[in-house]
Amino acid sequence: MSTPITVLIGPPGAGKSTVGEALARRLGAELRDTDTEIEARAGKAVADIFVEDGEEAFRALERRVVAETLAEWDGVVAVGGGAVLDADSRRGLAEQHVVYLQVEFEDAAKRVGLNQARPLLAGNPRARLKRLLEERLPVYEGLATATVSTSGRHPEEVVDAIVELLPERGRNGGAR
Numbered sequence: 001m002s003t004p005i006t007v008l009i010g011p012p013g014a015g016k017s018t019v020g021e022a023l024a025r026r027l028g029a030e031l032r033d034t035d036t037e038i039e040a041r042a043g044k045a046v047a048d049i050f051v052e053d054g055e056e057a058f059r060a061l062e063r064r065v066v067a068e069t070l071a072e073w074d075g076v077v078a079v080g081g082g083a084v085l086d087a088d089s090r091r092g093l094a095e096q097h098v099v100y101l102q103v104e105f106e107d108a109a110k111r112v113g114l115n116q117a118r119p120l121l122a123g124n125p126r127a128r129l130k131r132l133l134e135e136r137l138p139v140y141e142g143l144a145t146a147t148v149s150t151s152g153r154h155p156e157e158v159v160d161a162i163v164e165l166l167p168e169r170g171r172n173g174g175a176r
């Protein structure tokens with residue numbers, strides 16, 4: 001059994017994957033991005049899982065990957081934006097050091113773009129993203145050990161802010 005150094009949560013466009021990579025590099029640790037792990041296991045992109053198997057199948061796989069990752073990973077973790085919607089995953093996250101990456105709506109909209117493969121935003125991406133941010137805000141805030149704003153900050157500046165807030169073990173790159 002291992003414990004991640006920290007777990008990044010936040011909505012699409014918060015920069016979990018980008019900042020997660022940069023944070024892991026800074027700490028000399030490795031990143032596990034649950035979306036990437038799900039894609040590896042399913043052998044297809046997240047968007048294709050949504051289309052071919054449905055969101056429920058995606059969420060079931062996500063629940064398993066989150067549980068296994070929290071139990072076995074000792075580096076940095078980035079969880080999919082909607083992983084916090086699952087009660088079991090929330091219970092697991094409640095025992096972790098969790099950084100909520102905050103993003104203003106306009107920044108998230110710009111970062112996500114309109115052409116990218118984000119199945120939950122299909123249809124009317126701006127309206128869907130706005131509602132998603134509003135609905136999930138209390139869930140992200142409720143799980144956060146620390147909150148870091150990403151708007152107007154370069155990913156490396158976001159990493160600076162996270163490192164400041166990490167417990168001692170994290171700042172040593174996970175050495176105990």
Ligand SMILES: Nc1ncnc2c1ncn2[C@@H]1O[C@H](COP(=O)(O)OP(=O)(O)OP(=O)(O)O)[C@@H](O)[C@H]1O
Binds near residue numbers: 016017150154
């Ligand atoms: N601080 C930042 N400033 C500007 N652009 C950023 C920042 N962080 C990430 N980006 C850009 O925003 C886009 C989305 O970032 P990323 O994929 O890391 O978000 P995410 O939170 O992992 O989203 P998802 O939940 O969909 O996986 C990428 O093109 C990335 O380069």
Ligand SMILES: O=C(O)C1=C[C@@H](O)[C@@H](O)[C@H](O)C1
Binds near residue numbers: 046
């Ligand atoms: O916010 C969400 O619900 C999602 C975010 C992405 O990370 C992916 O996990 C997927 O597109 C769903």
Ligand SMILES: [Mg+2]
Binds near residue numbers: 017018033078
């Ligand atoms: Mg991501």
